[in-house]
Amino acid sequence: MYCVYCGVKLQDGTGECPLCHTPVAIPPRPGTAEKPMYSDRLPEEESHHGRTLAVWLVTAVMIAVCLGCLVFCLRTYQEVSWSGYVLMAAALVWVLLLFPLLFRRFRPMIFLPLDFACVAGFLLYICEKTGDHWFLSFAFPVTVIACVLTLLTVALFRYIRQGRLRLLGLLLILIGASFMLIEFFQHITFGTPMFVWSLYCVCGFGALGLFLFIATLIPPLHAHLRKTFFF
């Protein structure tokens, strides 16, 4: 039995050519069913119970340390003083490092916003505890900017297949511009001079981003960059 298209000989009982998927015109004769090359045993899913156990063990140690600090603070100062920072920092570390380990797959679009929300919460706690007023005018907008830029970067490298270089160029320009925004928030919060250090960032990121953007419009340069930085 041969494939009429590829010209190769096929195994008896094969329904179609494995190379070009052309159906075999002559139906297999009884008793000539294709013998399976392999068994039907499938590999077991890799268990992550060990990892889960390790996460809960570390969590238990962290809770014990936090409780120790809290009790010590309450007995000594009759209030939650420095132990509050320890508790919040431990919670942040848990969310950033340990929480993702409880899941089989790392889903950045879910975990990263959660991480940034926790960072914002931690900063809010510090702001409230120290009696300052920099959270809403500086820390919160900067955290939001960092979150958006991180998500855009992850989306670019993880989910986008076409036109990556052009988008990377635009992203770099956006990162440069966001430094100006950060310096603006710094100015309105702390009264520092406007647009000093951010201009250097804008120039650096902007030039690199513009170069990549233009490179996508010049096919030979684009091809050279792809060839050189292929990975």
Add this chain to the structure above:
Amino acid sequence: MKKQWYRLDNAALIFPAIIRKNWNNVFRVSATLTEKVDPGILNQAIADLKPRFPTCFVRLRTGFFWYYLETIAKAPEVQQDYAYPLTHMTRRELKTCCVRFLYFENRIAVEVFHSVTDGTGGLVLLQNLAARYLALRYGEGIPAEGHIKDISEEPKAEETRDCFLSCGAVRSLSRAEDTAYHLTGTPETGHFRHIVTGILPTDALKEKAHEQGVTVTAYLAAVMAEAVAKKQENEGMTGRKARPVKITIPVNLRKTFGMDTMRNFTLAVNIGFDPALGVYTHEQICALMGHLLAAETIPQRMAARVAKNVDLQKMLILRLIPLAIKRIAMRTVYALSGESKGCLNISNMGVVKLPAEMDRHVDRFDFVIGVQYTYPNNCSVVTYGGKTYISMIRGIRETELERLFFSRLVELGIPVEIESNN
């Protein structure tokens, strides 16, 4: 029994560092017998082989500066083969044993993590396993000749040492090369690997290769290069857009340097042509591949290439860097240049020769190398009993490369019989 440990050989150093969650470098050799395999006897044969091949019964351990291999106390149990070959060998599995022994119906298979040994080492292990199995099963007295070892002997020192360290030249050869065309396709879901095996009469293949005045390896590389070039052309990458088509050929250095080791001792060379320079005829491609392969594999050039790799391994500053940092550096270097210099591998194991006492019990041999992290296709070849088995593995859905390659062989007048695991 006291645990022994072995440093990784020069070629093996990279493999543990580049393991991914869903990929690592594993290959498989299998022998199909004339009768069904008895797993109980096979287990006994594996246990009997363990003292003779200490470097194969090892697990991967992590040191502060380097990975290393440590012998295991008990030989691994044989398992039933999976639904597809080369299922992912997890890190946990590698920490238990770096070699898997499998059986299904008449077939005995050995899947080996590449840090342990290369294809030739794997084949020696399999042949000895089959010999011991047949000796236990049928009471055959199989003579220790060719690859078959006397298992009552102690392993020779040469078998367990890193031969790369003793064959490097005084001056090293640069590894700079052009980046090759990159095969792509739609990734297959899960870790499933498609295998298409083409069975060719060896005489017909040899005759065609000799008509062109080249070796079988060079001839197959030439036909594969034609198929890759055609695929590139079909994707619209012609003229100035076309990229070099290069085939990676692992060369067995045991013959080149007259050493017999059970560790890795191969070095890959990339041979090919640049379609941007014009249209090539089949005869020109064959001649080019033949000459390039012959020129690249002379001992002097191979020794200079080995020297380049060994020099890096011997650099004090690199040796003193902790493994965690080295690992990041190795992964980065591999990602940037490790798989960009060739389109795919063709690993030709050559002709398998067995003692007559074994021959009558063995139907066929197969050799399959896994896909690389970024190459979606790979090809491996073994010859036994007048037939050449060409196994093409892929991690993508498209069958275009296999179709172009095997149908080109048919066009050239070599009959091809196709098997597939789909």
